[in-house]
Amino acid sequence: MATHAHAAAHDDHDHKPHGWRRWVFSTNHKDIGTMYLVFACTMFFVGGSMALVIRAELFQPGLQFVDPQFFNSMTAMHALVMIFGAIMPAWVGLANWLIPMQIGAPDMALPRLNNLSFWILPFAFVILLGTLFVPGGAPAGGWTMYPPLALQSGDSFPMMIFAVHLMGISSVLGAINVVVTVMNMRAPGMNLLKMPLFVWTWLITAYLLVAVMPVLAGAVTMLLTDHFFGTSFFAASGGGDPVMFQHIFWFFGHPEVYIMILPAFGVVSEIIPTFSRKPLFGYESMVYATAAIGFLSFIVWAHHMFTVGMPLAGQLFFMLATMLISVPTGVKVFNWCATMTKGSLSFEPPMLFALAFLFLFTIGGFSGLMLAIVPADFQYQDTYFVVAHFHYVLVPGSLFAIIGAVYYWLPKWVGRMYDQKLATWHFWLSAIFVNVLFFPQHFLGLAGMPRRIPDYATQFADWNMVSSIGAFGFGFSQLLLPYIILKCVRSGAKASDRVWDGAHGLEWELPSPAPFHSWETPPSAAVIARGAEH
Amino acid sequence: MIRTMQRSGAALLLSVVALLAAPAHADSGWGLLNMPVGVTELSKKIYGLHMMIFWWCVAIGVFVFGWMIWAIVAFRKSRGAVADTAMVHSTKAEIIWTLIPVAILVVMTVPAARVLIDIEDARNTELTVKVTGYQWKWQYEYLGTGVGYYSTLGRESNAARELQSGIDPRTVPNYLLDVDQPLVVPAGTKVRLLITAQDVIHAWWVPDFGMKKDAIPGYVNEMWIKVDTDKTGRYRGQCAELCGRDHGFMPIVVDVMSKPDFEDWLTARKAAVKQAAATTAATPSIS
Numbered sequence: 130m131a132t133h134a135h136a137a138a139h140d141d142h143d144h145k146p147h148g149w150r151r152w153v154f155s156t157n158h159k160d161i162g163t164m165y166l167v168f169a170c171t172m173f174f175v176g177g178s179m180a181l182v183i184r185a186e187l188f189q190p191g192l193q194f195v196d197p198q199f200f201n202s203m204t205a206m207h208a209l210v211m212i213f214g215a216i217m218p219a220w221v222g223l224a225n226w227l228i229p230m231q232i233g234a235p236d237m238a239l240p241r242l243n244n245l246s247f248w249i250l251p252f253a254f255v256i257l258l259g260t261l262f263v264p265g266g267a268p269a270g271g272w273t274m275y276p277p278l279a280l281q282s283g284d285s286f287p288m289m290i291f292a293v294h295l296m297g298i299s300s301v302l303g304a305i306n307v308v309v310t311v312m313n314m315r316a317p318g319m320n321l322l323k324m325p326l327f328v329w330t331w332l333i334t335a336y337l338l339v340a341v342m343p344v345l346a347g348a349v350t351m352l353l354t355d356h357f358f359g360t361s362f363f364a365a366s367g368g369g370d371p372v373m374f375q376h377i378f379w380f381f382g383h384p385e386v387y388i389m390i391l392p393a394f395g396v397v398s399e400i401i402p403t404f405s406r407k408p409l410f411g412y413e414s415m416v417y418a419t420a421a422i423g424f425l426s427f428i429v430w431a432h433h434m435f436t437v438g439m440p441l442a443g444q445l446f447f448m449l450a451t452m453l454i455s456v457p458t459g460v461k462v463f464n465w466c467a468t469m470t471k472g473s474l475s476f477e478p479p480m481l482f483a484l485a486f487l488f489l490f491t492i493g494g495f496s497g498l499m500l501a502i503v504p505a506d507f508q509y510q511d512t513y514f515v516v517a518h519f520h521y522v523l524v525p526g527s528l529f530a531i532i533g534a535v536y537y538w539l540p541k542w543v544g545r546m547y548d549q550k551l552a553t554w555h556f557w558l559s560a561i562f563v564n565v566l567f568f569p570q571h572f573l574g575l576a577g578m579p580r581r582i583p584d585y586a587t588q589f590a591d592w593n594m595v596s597s598i599g600a601f602g603f604g605f606s607q608l609l610l611p612y613i614i615l616k617c618v619r620s621g622a623k624a625s626d627r628v629w630d631g632a633h634g635l636e637w638e639l640p641s642p643a644p645f646h647s648w649e650t651p652p653s654a655a656v657i658a659r660g661a662e663h
Numbered sequence: 664m665i666r667t668m669q670r671s672g673a674a675l676l677l678s679v680v681a682l683l684a685a686p687a688h689a690d691s692g693w694g695l696l697n698m699p700v701g702v703t704e705l706s707k708k709i710y711g712l713h714m715m716i717f718w719w720c721v722a723i724g725v726f727v728f729g730w731m732i733w734a735i736v737a738f739r740k741s742r743g744a745v746a747d748t749a750m751v752h753s754t755k756a757e758i759i760w761t762l763i764p765v766a767i768l769v770v771m772t773v774p775a776a777r778v779l780i781d782i783e784d785a786r787n788t789e790l791t792v793k794v795t796g797y798q799w800k801w802q803y804e805y806l807g808t809g810v811g812y813y814s815t816l817g818r819e820s821n822a823a824r825e826l827q828s829g830i831d832p833r834t835v836p837n838y839l840l841d842v843d844q845p846l847v848v849p850a851g852t853k854v855r856l857l858i859t860a861q862d863v864i865h866a867w868w869v870p871d872f873g874m875k876k877d878a879i880p881g882y883v884n885e886m887w888i889k890v891d892t893d894k895t896g897r898y899r900g901q902c903a904e905l906c907g908r909d910h911g912f913m914p915i916v917v918d919v920m921s922k923p924d925f926e927d928w929l930t931a932r933k934a935a936v937k938q939a940a941a942t943t944a945a946t947p948s949i950s
Contacts (some may be wrong), residue, residue: 185713190839192824192830198908271905277880278907346704365881371864372879406737406746414757436903437877438884441783445776452768456761462727463760468841469734470745484735491727495720503770504705505713507874508698511866511903536811576695579903582911584824587833588839591692 138320145645147171149307153248156240157645158225159542160245165222166535168250169486170611171530172214175258177604179207184566184600189592192584193362200583201269202261207271209289209410213296214254214387216523219531220392221246221303224331226542227308228364230636233316233652238309248304253295260285260292262649271581273382274349276363276374287357290349296343304338307331316635316651322413325634329416330395333423337384337391339456340427372437379430387426390522391419393490393530394461397483399634400537401465404480406631407447413463414592418457418464435506444503451501458494461485477629485525485560495519496571511581513629514574520567529559539614540628544642545621555613558606566599635660699870702894702919705887706873708778716771723767750831782874785887788855790817794844795900796858796865796878799909803846806857810932816912817841817882824912840899845916849925858884869915870902890919 133442143162145151155161175591182203186194198250204513225243229236237243260267268274285330315324325333351362352374362366363374394415402409410416431439431447439447474480496518500506509515533553542545549622569592574580578589586592624641639647652660700710703735711832712897738744804811816824823830832838848854860878865888866874876886891906902917920928 168913173735189842191828191830192826196826196908197911199907201908201910269908275864275905279904281907283823290835365879369881370882406740407748408751410750411752411757413752432876436875437879438882441779444779448779449772452772454766456764460757460761464757466727466730467733467750467753469731469738471750472734473740473744473746474735474738475740487731488728491724497711498720498771499716502712502716504709504775504874505716505784507782507876508709508713508870510875511868511905556825572696575698576692577699577900579868579901579911581905582830582901584839584911587696587838588692590694590833648869654866 131211132311135328143569146531147598152361154237154244156244158237158243158647159643159645161243162222162225163235163542164247165218165225165243165250168247169215169222169531170220172218172518173209173607176207176210176215177607179203181600181604183207184597186583187585188487189594190585190590192589195582198266198269199380199583201271202267204581205268205271206257206261209257209268210254211523212272212385213293213300213509214250214257215270216389216513216527216531217296217300218250218390220331220334220527223327223392223531223534224307225397226302227538228310228328228331229314229330230541230635230639232314232319232645233635233648234310234312234314235646235649237306238314239306243306245391246299249295249299249302249514253292253299256288256295257292260288262286273375275340275353275357275378276352276371279352280364287353287644290353293349294346297346301342302455304342308339311335316648316657318657319635319653321604322416325395326398326409326412326415326419327392327395330391330393330398333419334388334391336385337426338421339386341381341384341388345385346376348377348381351377360645370388375434375437376431379433380427382433383430383656384423384426386519386522387422389527390490391422393486393515393527394419396534396537397465397486398461400479400483400533401468401487403537403629403631403633404477405469405474407468407472408633409464410467410470410518411460414460415464418460419456422454425457429454432501432506435503436510448501448503452498455498455501462619463492464490477536478549478556479533479537479629481556481560482529482536485556486529489521489525489529489560489563493518493526493660496521498588499622508605509574511568511579512574513578513580516580517567517570517574520570524561524567525563532559535610535614537629538636539617540621540624541639541643543618543637544624544640545617546624546628547621549619551613552608553607555609558609562599562606563601564599566596566603569593571593633660678710689909689948694766697820701873702890702896702898704889704891705778706871708781710893712775712778715774716789719771737835785855785869785885788853788887790849790852791855791857792848793857793859794846794867794878796860796862796906796913798862798865799858799902799913801842801846801867801913801915802900805929805932808929808933809936810929812844814842814844814846816914817843820914821912837899840889840901840916840918842885842914843916845897847918847920847925848888849888849922849929850890850895850919852925853887853889856888858886864904865902865906867900867914867915868903869898869917871898872900872917875900875903876907892921895921944950 156423186200234544262370268282268285268289290333294361354360355362363368363369363371429451432451500509573589573592578585626641627637638660698713788860791806793804793806800813800815802813819835820841823832823835858876858878860880865878866875872888876884899918902913
């Protein structure tokens with residue numbers, strides 16, 4: 130984004146380099162945040178195109194467009210690109226932009242590391258997307274890379290693993306930076322329980338990242354040695370255990386789910402109070418609930434694999450632990466409802482996205498609760514019901530929160546207001562089509578349609594058609610987002626410093642657009658107190 | 664810009680509504696909204712659990728969504744609502760909405776655990792069939808009888824499923840859910856399935872039997888089915904774990920016969936095996 134083109138002229142005292150050097154050598158949290166967000170947006174459209182290939186093929190029964198192998202590549206790549214290329218980098222981008230501003234710091238604690246953690250990503254994704262052009266095609270064994278199937282990949286196999294390693298390194302470095310920044314760079318007086326919830330949720334997310342990304346790295350490295358160096362970690366014929374991979378993978382994979390949703394909780398906890406003109410209800414219980422979810426995320430992994438055949442005691446344990454997660458999550462939902470109660474609500478685009486989050490994430494929570502019931506899961510597992518469930522928590526969950534965050538803070542970032550009417554259109558199109566797209570998938574799954582199939586029995590044709598229509602509607606509606614942002618950057622009206630009349634927090638105490646180095650001198654106690662009205 | 668969007672948005676919405684209102688044809692799936700009740704002892708219990716948790720979710724949903732909608736309607740700034748900025752905390756409320764969900768969870772867990780214990784109780788089975796997954800077919804072996812065979816996608820489906828085959832899947836009976844040789848089991852009998860795989864992981868799933876189980880190389884998983892005596896007939900399912908290129912094309916078909924019919928079938932099969940063995944023995948071997 131050319132957000133700073135106009136600002137560069139009169140910001141010479143910032144000593145920032147110009148031209149390409151400003152971006153390639155950047156150590157500035159805002160520039161790096163911008164690069165993360167642009168990267169995430171690009172990958173969102175790449176991954177979205179793959180989803181449209183999938184939905185085009187599934188529009189009707191019979192194979193019309195792609196070979197089953199390529200279809201499998203699309204499902205695997207869509208997931209990898211969306212998770213590691215779109216959602217996670219978007220959150221790191223938001224963390225970069227916001228955390229220093231929200232805690233009263235001039236920048237992130239480790240600016241060079243910040244540069245490195247971003248610049249690893251484009252290389253990782255060149256490698257990952259490059260697999261589409263190698264003999265044997267892109268990875269087609271699902272993003273979960275279960276052996277022995279994953280070991281049947283062609284030349285894409287080592288590339289995928291190298292790319293996953295790079296993404297993991299990038300995430301861990303980004304997470305370390307967040308932890309160090311939050312722990313060391315808070316302005317005097319900004320104690321932990323005064324931090325905005327976005328900072329809190331990101332802090333816990335960062336710990337999850339540091340804890341589990343190395344686990345994923347270990348799992349894929351074992352896959353690599355199984356493939357090339359004659360080990361048998363996961364090969365039954367050599368005394369190994371293919372189920373062990375699933376345990377290790379999901380030990381990473383379940384916290385990963387919360388890595389993608391916890392910052393969304395933070396964003397919603399900022400947006401809803403602003404547009405309810407009322408402080409967040411139950412701030413401390415929100416913090417504790419987030420921590421509880423973070424802890425529980427480590428002891429529920431096997432609910433992704435109930436059908437592998439586990440001892441009864443194991444199944445009961447993972448069922449109970451999984452159901453427990455709904456308690457702190459419920460606390461959050463109730464607190465958001467209580468925040469709106471007796472508020473003074475208005476419905477600007479960020480609030481609309483936050484409300485859609487509240488409704489639709491709750492639906493995803495319900496299907497999650499259903500999936501936790503082990504005997505019923507024996508029916509749901511690996512069907513479209515699961516696909517519907519995790520898309521409800523990821524798309525109107527994480528993605529809507531990211532879009533809401535962009536609409537919430539964009540005026541602060543660029544100093545200009547976007548076209549709110551158009552953004553409202555973006556909201557309604559997204560909110561309607563996302564349901565047309567994903568709600569019928571509940572029916573399909575319950576009626577017996579397995580996931581990850583390129584073609585289906587004819588009784589599934591009707592709802593698949595509806596779902597595909599929703600997919601194209603949703604996909605094309607998203608083109609509004611970059612259009613609205615570009616229009617805002619180029620010709621938006623000047624935004625005020627507070628932007629939203631109900632906004633609280635240190636970032637709103639800075640001028641719009643925020644200065645290149647956020648808080649060169651720490652904010653005073655009075656400013657912190659004003660900002661900390663949550 | 665907005666006007667065009669309004670128009671195209673409205674057109675899309677209308678087409679969705681039109682689709683939903685379209686008259687249902689013979690193999691219509693519009694009515695396929697829920698899990699089948701199934702035909703086995705366990706499938707009915709599992710369906711019961713599914714509906715129980717579903718209605719719990721509906722009840723909680725009525726409360727939560729009701730609250731959200733009420734808040735959105737009642738506290739609008741445009742209607743002059745003034746925020747009560749002192750309402751930021753209530754230990755009592757927070758304890759209540761922690762404890763009530765815990766209680767509900769306990770209520771949900773008890774029946775779920777009971778059914779799970781029934782599922783895991785694979786004692787006293789009367790017949791054992793070994794099920795082996797391959798890329799991309801199933802093998803069924805009736806342990807102790809010598810009867811065993813492969814089961815692959817039916818020929819008509821196989822022709823129609825080729826990329827741009829030119830064959831309308833709707834003209835193929837049981838498209839993608841048909842096999843050359845179905846598994847045959849007796850009704851009213853507790854049948855044990857020992858499930859494994861030869862190459863990659865598969866999963867054996869017939870929705871009417873209530874559950875699926877992964878077929879994993881190096882593992883032998885156990886699952887049992889007892890189809891109601893009056894529910895003889897043909898049941899269909901699919902591989903449920905991604906297993907490579909033709910994962911979508913390795914269906915499962917099970918013929919459930921009455922006990923006497925099954926005995927006849929098994930006897931005939933055994934005789935055929937014996938005859939084949941005799942023929943092989945009588946043929947001079949080249950080596």
